[in-house]
Amino acid sequence: MENDERQVAIDKLNSKEVYDFINQLNISNVIIFGSLNHGEFNEISDVDIAVLNEQKISLDTILDLELFLENLLNRPIDVVDLRSDKLDLFVKINILNYGKILFTNDHGKMFENICDEVDRIYKENENFIYFRRMDVLS
Secondary structure: OHHHHHHHHHHHHOOHHHHHHHHHOOOOEEEEEOHHHHOOOOOOOOEEEEEEOOOOOOHHHHHHHHHHHHHHHOOOEEEEEOOOOOOOHHHHHHHHHHOEEEEEOOOOHHHHHHHHHHHHHHHHOHHHHHHHHHHHHO
């Protein structure tokens, strides 16, 4: 049953209707992550989506995408912008490592660039992150 729910959601996300709507919103890359990717998806799961453009995506655009997908899939949708300053670094790393590109209009180049960018930021702050964790744990 869980696998059927997952496949139905993936099939709907891979539809021309979704691709056309993403194009209308001028979103360059859409990545799926979370339970839909790692097999724990079931009838009450939400769908986690990350979006990526050269610049941050407006809240109106994110809300339009959420509403469209919620109506299509009949389940809660969470959309995050990978360019958002408010998105935790470790959440970004998780999305970039385990997410799957659903839609791209640039052959994944922007996705590769943000992977490199986040990797650089992590490496530049590695010592700080380590010592901050030690402070939190002590």
